[in-house]
Amino acid sequence: MSVAAPPTATAAAIDALAALLGPRLSRSPSDLALHGASETHFAPAPPDAVAYPHSTDEVARIMAICARHHVPVTGWGTGTSLEGHALAIHGGVTVDFSRMDRVLEVAAEDMLAVVQPGVTREALNTELRATGLFFPVDPGANASLGGMAATRASGTTAVRYGTMRDNVLALEVVLADGRVIRTGSRAPKSSAGYDLTALMVGSEGTLGLITELTLRLRGQPEAVSAAICAFPAMGPAVEAVIATIQSGIPMARIEFVDAATAAAFNAASGAGMADCPHLMVEFHGSPASVAEQSERFGEIVADLGGADFRWATRPEDRTALWKMRHNAFYSCKALYPDRPPIVTDVCVPISRLAQAVDETVAEIAASGIPGPIVGHVGDGNFHAMLMPRPDCAEDLATARRLASAMSERALRLGGTVTGEHGIGIGKRAYMAAEHGAGWDVMGALKVALDPAGLLNPGKLVAGD
Amino acid sequence: MSVAAPPTATAAAIDALAALLGPRLSRSPSDLALHGASETHFAPAPPDAVAYPHSTDEVARIMAICARHHVPVTGWGTGTSLEGHALAIHGGVTVDFSRMDRVLEVAAEDMLAVVQPGVTREALNTELRATGLFFPVDPGANASLGGMAATRASGTTAVRYGTMRDNVLALEVVLADGRVIRTGSRAPKSSAGYDLTALMVGSEGTLGLITELTLRLRGQPEAVSAAICAFPAMGPAVEAVIATIQSGIPMARIEFVDAATAAAFNAASGAGMADCPHLMVEFHGSPASVAEQSERFGEIVADLGGADFRWATRPEDRTALWKMRHNAFYSCKALYPDRPPIVTDVCVPISRLAQAVDETVAEIAASGIPGPIVGHVGDGNFHAMLMPRPDCAEDLATARRLASAMSERALRLGGTVTGEHGIGIGKRAYMAAEHGAGWDVMGALKVALDPAGLLNPGKLVAGD
Numbered sequence: 001m002s003v004a005a006p007p008t009a010t011a012a013a014i015d016a017l018a019a020l021l022g023p024r025l026s027r028s029p030s031d032l033a034l035h036g037a038s039e040t041h042f043a044p045a046p047p048d049a050v051a052y053p054h055s056t057d058e059v060a061r062i063m064a065i066c067a068r069h070h071v072p073v074t075g076w077g078t079g080t081s082l083e084g085h086a087l088a089i090h091g092g093v094t095v096d097f098s099r100m101d102r103v104l105e106v107a108a109e110d111m112l113a114v115v116q117p118g119v120t121r122e123a124l125n126t127e128l129r130a131t132g133l134f135f136p137v138d139p140g141a142n143a144s145l146g147g148m149a150a151t152r153a154s155g156t157t158a159v160r161y162g163t164m165r166d167n168v169l170a171l172e173v174v175l176a177d178g179r180v181i182r183t184g185s186r187a188p189k190s191s192a193g194y195d196l197t198a199l200m201v202g203s204e205g206t207l208g209l210i211t212e213l214t215l216r217l218r219g220q221p222e223a224v225s226a227a228i229c230a231f232p233a234m235g236p237a238v239e240a241v242i243a244t245i246q247s248g249i250p251m252a253r254i255e256f257v258d259a260a261t262a263a264a265f266n267a268a269s270g271a272g273m274a275d276c277p278h279l280m281v282e283f284h285g286s287p288a289s290v291a292e293q294s295e296r297f298g299e300i301v302a303d304l305g306g307a308d309f310r311w312a313t314r315p316e317d318r319t320a321l322w323k324m325r326h327n328a329f330y331s332c333k334a335l336y337p338d339r340p341p342i343v344t345d346v347c348v349p350i351s352r353l354a355q356a357v358d359e360t361v362a363e364i365a366a367s368g369i370p371g372p373i374v375g376h377v378g379d380g381n382f383h384a385m386l387m388p389r390p391d392c393a394e395d396l397a398t399a400r401r402l403a404s405a406m407s408e409r410a411l412r413l414g415g416t417v418t419g420e421h422g423i424g425i426g427k428r429a430y431m432a433a434e435h436g437a438g439w440d441v442m443g444a445l446k447v448a449l450d451p452a453g454l455l456n457p458g459k460l461v462a463g464d
Numbered sequence: 465m466s467v468a469a470p471p472t473a474t475a476a477a478i479d480a481l482a483a484l485l486g487p488r489l490s491r492s493p494s495d496l497a498l499h500g501a502s503e504t505h506f507a508p509a510p511p512d513a514v515a516y517p518h519s520t521d522e523v524a525r526i527m528a529i530c531a532r533h534h535v536p537v538t539g540w541g542t543g544t545s546l547e548g549h550a551l552a553i554h555g556g557v558t559v560d561f562s563r564m565d566r567v568l569e570v571a572a573e574d575m576l577a578v579v580q581p582g583v584t585r586e587a588l589n590t591e592l593r594a595t596g597l598f599f600p601v602d603p604g605a606n607a608s609l610g611g612m613a614a615t616r617a618s619g620t621t622a623v624r625y626g627t628m629r630d631n632v633l634a635l636e637v638v639l640a641d642g643r644v645i646r647t648g649s650r651a652p653k654s655s656a657g658y659d660l661t662a663l664m665v666g667s668e669g670t671l672g673l674i675t676e677l678t679l680r681l682r683g684q685p686e687a688v689s690a691a692i693c694a695f696p697a698m699g700p701a702v703e704a705v706i707a708t709i710q711s712g713i714p715m716a717r718i719e720f721v722d723a724a725t726a727a728a729f730n731a732a733s734g735a736g737m738a739d740c741p742h743l744m745v746e747f748h749g750s751p752a753s754v755a756e757q758s759e760r761f762g763e764i765v766a767d768l769g770g771a772d773f774r775w776a777t778r779p780e781d782r783t784a785l786w787k788m789r790h791n792a793f794y795s796c797k798a799l800y801p802d803r804p805p806i807v808t809d810v811c812v813p814i815s816r817l818a819q820a821v822d823e824t825v826a827e828i829a830a831s832g833i834p835g836p837i838v839g840h841v842g843d844g845n846f847h848a849m850l851m852p853r854p855d856c857a858e859d860l861a862t863a864r865r866l867a868s869a870m871s872e873r874a875l876r877l878g879g880t881v882t883g884e885h886g887i888g889i890g891k892r893a894y895m896a897a898e899h900g901a902g903w904d905v906m907g908a909l910k911v912a913l914d915p916a917g918l919l920n921p922g923k924l925v926a927g928d
Contacts, residue, residue: 109710109815152655163653165662166630181902187811188843189627190880191616191666192898193887193924194906198629198662202655219712246573248683289753347651351573379652416654423657434656438645441913442658448912449905460657 004090005071013069014049017093020061024052024099035076035094038084039329041340042425047074047088052099056172056180056211059095063209064178066093067454074456075205077147078120082343083424085151085204089458095209097146103127104212110186111217112169117146117210124215133217136161139420140326146210151422152202156325159245159378160252160284161218163420168201172212176450186214199445204422205456207449221284225294226253226312226321229281229301230274234258234361236304237277238354241377243300245350249293251378253282253322258361260372261328268331269324274308279377280325282318325374332372332385339370339387344403344426346410347381347419356413357382360406367398381419408433423460431462468554469535477533478513481557484525488516488563499540499558502548503793505804506889511538511552516563520636520644520675523559527673528642530557531918538920539669541611542584546807547888549615549668553922559673561610567591568676574650575681576633581610581674588679597681600625603884604790610674615886616666620789623709623842624716624748625682627884632665636676640914650678663909668886669920671913685748689758690717690776690785693745693765694738698722698825700768701741702818705841707764709814713757715842717746717786722825724836725792732795733788738772743841744789746782789838796836796849803834803851808867808890810874811845811883820877821846824870831862845883872897887924895924 005013018025026032027049036046048071053059066073072092079086088094101118108131115124122142124135137148139155147153149171154163161167170184173196183196200208231237241254257265257278265271279301283293298309312318324331333341348356357373364371364384375382386402388395407417407430417430431439439462446453446461458464469477482489490496491513500510512535517523530537536556543550552558565582572595579588586606588599601612603619611617613635618627625631634648637660647660664672695701705718721729721742729735743765747757762773776782788795797805812820821837828835828848839846850866852859871881871894881894895903903926910917910925922928 107813107815109706110813111710112813152659154653154655158653165653165659175901175905179901181905182900183902185880185898186813186878187845187874187880187883188814189618189622189629189811189845189883191618191882191884191886192880192891193666193895193903194671194909195616195629195659195662195666196899196902196905198659199909202657202659207658242573246575286753286756288756289750292750292752347653349571349574349576349650350652351571381651381653410651414650416649416651416656418655419651419653420655422655427656431657434649435660436646437639437643438647438660439657441639441645441660444912445658445663445909448908 005069005092009069010048010071013066013071016065017051017062021051026050036088038087039080040082041342042084042087045087045089047094048091050094050096052096054099059174059209059211060178060180062095063174067177070452072454072457075150075209077144080141080143081151081424082421083426085422085424085459097144106131108133112186113215113217115145115213115215117144117213119145121145132220134220135215136218137164137167145213149201149210149213150205154420156253156255156376158376159254160250164201165198167216168197168213169216170214171197171200171210173200173208174211175208176455204460206446206460207455223287223290224282224284225290226282226318228278228310229306230308231277231306234277234357235354237279238357240279240301240304240306242350242353244297245378249296251281252284254378255280255325256375256377258373261332261374264331264335264372265324268334271324328374336370336387338390342386342399342403343383344406345381345383345419345421346406346415346417347379348410348413348415350380352413353377353380356409359409360384363405364402367402369395369399379419425459469533469556473533474512474535477530477535480529481515481526485515490514500552502551503544504546505806506548506551509551509553511558512555514558514560516560518563523638523673523675524642524644526559527638531641534916536918536921539614539673541608544605544607545615545888546885547890549886549888549923561608570595572597576650577679577681579609579677579679581608581677583609585609596684598684599679600682601628601631609677613665613674613677614669618884620717620719620840622840623718624714628665629662631680632661632677633680634678635661635664635674637664637672638675639672640919668924670910670924687751687754688748689754690746690782692742692774693770694772695741695770698741698821699818701743702821704743704765704768704770706814706817708761709842713760715745716748718842719744719789720839720841722837725796725838728795728799728836729788732798735788792838800834800851802854806850806863806867807847808870809845809847809883809885810870810879810881811843812874812877812879814844816877817841817844820873823873824848827866827869831866833859833863843883889923
């Protein structure tokens with residue numbers, strides 16, 4: 001649907017953008033390189049220029065200029081996405097939202113916040129600390145909220161509080177022709193027409209550029225308690241998750257880490273974890289309710305042979321525990337620092353979780369390639385981090401085969417090829433298998449809103 | 465975008481449909497009249513024929529035949545929508561899903577059910593009774609689940625369990641050209657591309673015909689307790705709602721009824737309610753948690769001068785209580801049986817609820833037209849049922865002015881012109897004001913998926 005713009009068009013667009021933005025239109029080699037790289041194994045793909053807008057109006061002007069010259073535009077938050085979403089594979093202009101980083105409003109009585117897209121989730125929660133409210137979605141990385149909306153991020157707390165799908169009330173979006181629209185409202189719900197907010201959330205910058213978000217906030221729980229517990233094997237750990245979810249305990253977090261990840265935690269943080277699979281959990285509620293939840297969970301764990309509970313009730317201990325979990329990616333990477341990882345996630349119905357994890361672990365073990373597994377298992381969502389030797393074609397082929405097998409298995413089991421990382425470049429090959437004619441419908445929607453194919457070309461939908 | 469098909473085209477389509485469906489293609493005057501009427505004040509608009517498909521395949525064939533002959537197609541569930549959604553205002557074929565009424569699967573371990581669109585919410589919950597699960601969305605009417613998805617229904621329990629947006633995991637949809645797509649999956653979440661499920665939910669049959677739904681189920685709460693309490697005036701009742709929501713009590717239901725509605729309940733059910741505003745509430749959880757919630761709610765009510773708690777803890781008492789609430793529409797209608805009501809709903813941020821309700825009540829009182837008010841106020845959502853004298857042009861104009869003022873006020877207060885009833889015919893005039901250029905985007909999406917404008921023409925988007 002789209003190809004790179006001819007060099008003369010790109011040069012003309014860059015001239016116009018430089019006139020608009022001055023030094024906030026960068027062509028420095030370091031800036032281009034930074035915005036041409038991703039966290040994972042994808043080949044670098046730098047843009048022709050990086051724009052740093054300050055306002056929605058500037059984003060609309062940038063978009064209008066690029067549309068006039070038929071130059072691709074790719075949004076950039078913090079660059080922490082895992083499927084190459086923000087790589088400028090057709091060149092053009094990357095719009096870096098890091099300078100649109102203001103919390104515009106906290107409406108405590110309506111339990112919502114209005115933010116610019118460059119605000120990170122940690123920055124928002126810091127700002128909210130005194131209000132008794134928090135923003136729950138927690139993908140691990142300190143991602144920008146615009147990027148989290150664009151990729152429909154979720155993470156450790158989605159089992160209780162939902163994903164970005166559930167926590168974005170309204171958006172302001174710059175369309176491919178430079179028009180600005182507002183989706184949703186500040187009301188908690190609406191039946192007024194097509195759900196454009198939901199359409200934009202997860203559209204990965206292919207339908208518009210998010211310039212403002214209205215986010216649902218939650219009350220900070222009165223009481224919080226977290227724990228790690230160990231299991232003799234993966235099977236019982238996963239069974240404990242399934243039993244917990246099915247019994248209706250309103251877990252705030254329930255995370256699986258395999259023995260390899262526990263070893264990485266020990267190496268990185270001196271965690272002192274046993275060489276076996278673990279669950280990491282958190283309970284939110286009133287003191288009485290947290291006590292009740294913990295007790296019921298403890299019974300399920302004991303029934304399945306879990307043991308060695310280590311409770312973290314002090315805030316600093318909980319922070320340390322979840323920081324360790326959030327750093328799983330970097331801790332595992334540190335075990336093989338020279339290996340660009342292939343990170344993949346899938347999500348299956350909870351009833352098929354044990355089978356999906358078992359088969360994945362067996363295949364990875366048989367391959368000889370390191371592949372720690374962690375998961376937001378309360379959602380049926382788990383990740384593998386495959387680490388083939390660098391420049392080893394055989395390893396790379398094996399790792400790709402393992403990742404493919406995970407996706408294909410997820411589809412066979414009634415699930416999805418990605419629970420939270422998104423499509424980007426990495427998962428586009430599975431879209432036809434997952435959605436059938438639905439993928440054509442996505443393509444038709446893309447053409448309707450971006451007929452020239454300028455917004456993040458080469459991602460999510462079919463086309464070049 | 466669309467007009468009625470010429471009579472010859474309609475006749476040709478009907479011939480082809482009769483060949484396909486035999487007696488399940490009806491042209492009986494009573495059938496046409498039934499499907500040309502709505503619950504509220506809209507003028508009758510019968511279709512040219514009514515089709516009763518048994519299967520997705522038949523729906524796809526019906527759609528393909530109508531597309532070939534350029535004949536409009538309107539879906540029909542139980543006919544309980546309130547904004548004229550299912551009126552065949554351009555004629556054509558109404559597809560009545562009442563014979564696609566099978567619960568196809570209950571997957572208790574994944575807490576989901578797969579149903580045909582004609583299953584009603586009560587039928588599903590009857591089927592689920594022995595499983596320990598239930599489907600929470602409760603709009604009052606015993607609507608079909610397909611219709612509830614198409615209108616993004618919600619109701620009394622949305623404050624706790626969300627609306628249809630939150631409770632539809634996956635859909636099967638017949639598109640305007642007869643293609644069948646599947647959206648979503650059985651996994652609890654996904655980041656795999658555009659959220660076509662959310663796009664179809666609330667699209668009011670203008671983008672496709674829903675032929676199968678995969679629905680999230682919830683565990684039946686261990687303990688349930690419900691109550692009515694009385695307030696000396698509306699202000700404190702609404703303040704009690706706001707304080708309850710902001711304090712984080714996880715209400716399962718929190719409903720406002722005004723004095724006029726209480727009088728209607730007394731007339732219809734001998735409810736014996738005082739002549740004043742009331743809140744009707746329900747708590748779900750473990751026995752300890754329900755006790756804790758009830759106590760905290762009781763304190764808030766007492767602080768605001770509420771009193772006269774009548775608890776319903778026995779299942780049969782709760783059933784009677786909510787049946788009375790669900791029949792509010794019919795009880796109020798019975799007060800003025802000869803007056804076709806104008807029913808309208810709006811939804812505002814919770815912080816503006818008191819202002820929105822106060823101003824609405826004052827305007828209705830000043831008008832002299834009966835207009836009882838009820839609301840799912842935990843969501844900021846309330847309804848007025850305006851009952852102008854029949855054939856009184858002045859009353860009708862006044863009622864329309866009151867309804868308009870409610871919508872305009874909701875927009876001024878940061879809300880939406882409909883929290884749950886949808887757009888249909890009745891609210892289309894407000895779409896440009898609510899969505900601005902976003903309404904044009906909706907129009908572009910409609911053209912992308914239904915270029916000939918055959919699906920429920922004249923509803924939701926701009927056009928004839």
